[in-house]
Amino acid sequence: MVEAIRNNQFDLAYENKHELVQDNDCIEAKKSIEIKNLTIKYNGKTALNNISLNLKRGAITGIIGPNGAGKSTLIKGIMKLVHINSGSVEVNGKTIEKERKNIAYVEQRSAIDLTFPINVFDTVLLGTYPKMRLMQRPGKVQRDRAVEALETVKMGCFSKRQIGSLSGGQLQRVFIARALAQDADVFLLDEPFVGIDMVSEELIMKILISLKNRGKTIAIVHHDLHKVEEYFDDVIILNRELVSAGSVKETFVMENITAAYGDTLGPITSSAGAGGQ
């Protein structure tokens, strides 16, 4: 099964494009999301304080930090889904309002109403809605894109199933398909790997890597520190304030992790010795 995923055509098709993107990119063009002095408060409590950082194009960035560190809030702040007290966010050099449709947001699965009368295919089709006009109905183009996205996550045969009857991993794949169907530039994912099976996790990671190779910007809120070095190129460590941000190699070091989580975690990074994975 895993082998099948590795050899999947979807992946191969984009390997070539990957090189093009790498050749033509200059450093400046790699900046996809630029956050300056972002502060967000909930009911007077500061959730994020004065965050400034950039997200790179063609990279997978992990957003980590302890519970309540403001990881999800950062993503919602980028999308302006929560009230921003101060600071600014630019996406591809434009305001978020202009670039919204080019950002696919995969929220936490727990936020979804699983009893809603909607099947897998229609859920994926929703991904095509942001780029359609008001009152426009999904046509063949949109349907084809949804079918293709469903095939990519290997959920084609579940098309007609109501979403509540899926396992956690299957459901997450459906939401990834929905994001793919949006045909976006930026992918923001909130805890996509919580409570899902290994096969789904590996498949999703494969898809994200091929998106990255196509020059997409990907940010993932993540809680499992053991996977950080394996999954991400860059990492953002938060604890209401920005602890550190940069490449995994330079940023994901004991010093920064301890600064965010306290020193109760034990060894996590590969350089920290015996316990590392």
Place this chain on the structure above:
Amino acid sequence: MIRNFIDGLMNYGFLRNAIVTATIIGIISGVIGCFIILRGLSLMGDAISHAVLPGVAMSYMLGGSYFIGASAFGLLAAALIGFISDKSKLKNDTAIGIVFSAFFALGIIMISFAKSATDLYHILFGNVLAVRQSDIRITGIVGIIVILFVILFFKELKISSFDPMMARAGGLSTKAFHYALMFLLTLVAVSALQTVGTVLVIAMLITPAATAFMLTDRLSVMVFLAAGFGVLAAVIGLFFSYSYNLASGAAIVLTCAAFFIVAFLFSPKKGILWKRKEKEEDEESV
């Protein structure tokens, strides 16, 4: 008995008016009701259908169509509920309870000043047999507005009901759709006032929709089914009301409830009897 009812339809204009109005109300309350229950706004629906009362009373005092006054109060209630739950730490259902009971009470007092107790009774419990030609026209216009809105904005209603966060992320103003829906809800509540009365409007909104929910996994099918159950319940209810001289609103609402009970028990997908059987089979196979 059915013959008697058909004879009645042939002979009495008021019965024809009643059945036309009840049919339209059955359709539109079923359609809007689907979105109300899927968005978890059942209580809000109840609130608005009660909160239109001062508007109705005002039109009694000042003359003119009660649609304008009632719609204004319905929307005012929706806005006030939103305002209170935004600006305080109270939960939404508490804000709803406060606002709608206050509006309802205000309406009762205004009506008692304006007119006799009989009118209050009719407003509270409906008197579909007193529907006039002009009422049918207004109900028909409301029906067209509601159906057009749902057809044109089905895509937007679907995504904002299912996943409001994604809808907002994609740039859709979910707030605008919320208030548009509240506006339509108000229109439906006002036009259903004569058919089933303020107190029971909520049943027309949520019971057929809930029945449809038990029977399908597709939103579009659910909307059609809910409209169908709404119409069936309206016609059958009216039949019993006419044949046994029962309160029309109550008869319609009880018919809705009867449909729901059947679906709740026997729905092939979500009915409790079926589920129990499935469970037993699962246990057997283990």
